[in-house]
Amino acid sequence: MPTPATPIAELINSLPKAELHLHIEGTLEPELMMSLATKHDIALPYSTIDDVRSAYNFDNLQSFLDLYYLGASVLRDEDDFYRLMWDYLCKCKEDNVVHVEMMFDPQTHTERGIGFEVFMPGFTRAMHQAEQEWGQSSLLIMSFLRHLSEDSAFETLDAAMPYLPMIAAVGLDSSELGNPPEKFARVFAKSKSLGLLRVAHAGEEGPAEYIWSALNELDVHRIDHGVRSVEDTQLMTHLASKQMPLTVCPLSNIKLCVFDKMVDHNILTLLDAGLLVTVNADDPSYFGGYLNDNYRALAANLPITHEQVRTLAENSFKASFLDDVQKAHWLSKVALHL
Numbered sequence: 195m196p197t198p199a200t201p202i203a204e205l206i207n208s209l210p211k212a213e214l215h216l217h218i219e220g221t222l223e224p225e226l227m228m229s230l231a232t233k234h235d236i237a238l239p240y241s242t243i244d245d246v247r248s249a250y251n252f253d254n255l256q257s258f259l260d261l262y263y264l265g266a267s268v269l270r271d272e273d274d275f276y277r278l279m280w281d282y283l284c285k286c287k288e289d290n291v292v293h294v295e296m297m298f299d300p301q302t303h304t305e306r307g308i309g310f311e312v313f314m315p316g317f318t319r320a321m322h323q324a325e326q327e328w329g330q331s332s333l334l335i336m337s338f339l340r341h342l343s344e345d346s347a348f349e350t351l352d353a354a355m356p357y358l359p360m361i362a363a364v365g366l367d368s369s370e371l372g373n374p375p376e377k378f379a380r381v382f383a384k385s386k387s388l389g390l391l392r393v394a395h396a397g398e399e400g401p402a403e404y405i406w407s408a409l410n411e412l413d414v415h416r417i418d419h420g421v422r423s424v425e426d427t428q429l430m431t432h433l434a435s436k437q438m439p440l441t442v443c444p445l446s447n448i449k450l451c452v453f454d455k456m457v458d459h460n461i462l463t464l465l466d467a468g469l470l471v472t473v474n475a476d477d478p479s480y481f482g483g484y485l486n487d488n489y490r491a492l493a494a495n496l497p498i499t500h501e502q503v504r505t506l507a508e509n510s511f512k513a514s515f516l517d518d519v520q521k522a523h524w525l526s527k528v529a530l531h532l
């Protein structure tokens with residue numbers, strides 16, 4: 195008698211996974227936002243937690259970013275950053291996210307007078323505690339805000355110098371249209387010379403040319419989003435042949451109207467074309483779900499197979515910055531499922 199297939203929801207929960215596209219500021223839950231606003235006596239344009247949630251209806255990336263920067267304004271002292279990070283890492287434990295590579299946006303804080311000496315100790319205290327308590331693996335990606343100038347990115351890199359041992363990579367986020375990757379070619383080259391790895395958002399709202407530019411001008415190891423690569427067949431062939439990872443964020447793409455509905459999402463097209471696709475939560479508090487919620491949304495709306503879910507979990511480790519021994523370890527754990 196063949197054993198019945200594991201229900202897909204059970205497979206999603208039990209697979210070990212890595213998360214590679216996650217903005218720590220985007221994990222700020224309305225409850226914590228309101229309590230920090232009270233703690234610091236900050237006026238927000240919301241009276242209740244439900245008001246906050248009901249404001250999360252976005253037309254595009256910019257309408258989200260406006261609320262995301264407003265929300266981040268409640269993060270003031272080291273303990274706030276610790277609490278933000280701690281809450282997210284506890285969520286990783288719940289979702290079986292055994293390794294995470296998280297972006298943080300220094301300029302969102304330094305522009306308000308809050309420096310690396312405040313947020314870095316808060317972040318790293320929570321990361322070390324989670325590592326000690328349940329072996330959570332995590333690393334940080336310092337992301338430059340692309341709507342700001344190249345000079346501001348260089349200043350940020352300078353301010354980060356004492357903290358470089360705690361930072362694995364640099365990234366590029368915020369308003370994509372009109373801020374192409376090549377604007378940051380020199381700061382990425384400097385980052386590379388300092389031993390930092392590189393990722394960049396490209397092809398979320400921006401065109402496929404931005405993905406070429408991230409590859410050629412920024413020398414990235416991964417493309418964050420990249421769903422608009424389907425518009426360029428030569429690019430698709432290139433991404434597949436290089437096994438260049440795409441960190442796709444399904445719930446984010448629906449919330450920001452990149453696709454109308456989850457049934458229209460192109461993730462299976464990308465997988466079928468042989469691209470190294472991964473699933474990620476992006477800004478889970480704003481987009482309605484953490485990593486397993488993203489997998490579940492795919493399973494509920496697309497004809498995704500158990501094998502494809504397992505491939506996505508495998509890809510999350512293959513595309514990570516873990517070393518080969520760690521990758522082999524987690525790939526062998528994924529292989530135990532199905």
Ligand code: HPA
Binds near residue numbers: 476
């Ligand atoms: O999804 C995103 N895209 C661009 N910038 C961002 N900053 C936080 N989240 C995002």
Ligand SMILES: [Zn+2]
Binds near residue numbers: 215395
């Ligand atoms: Zn993102």
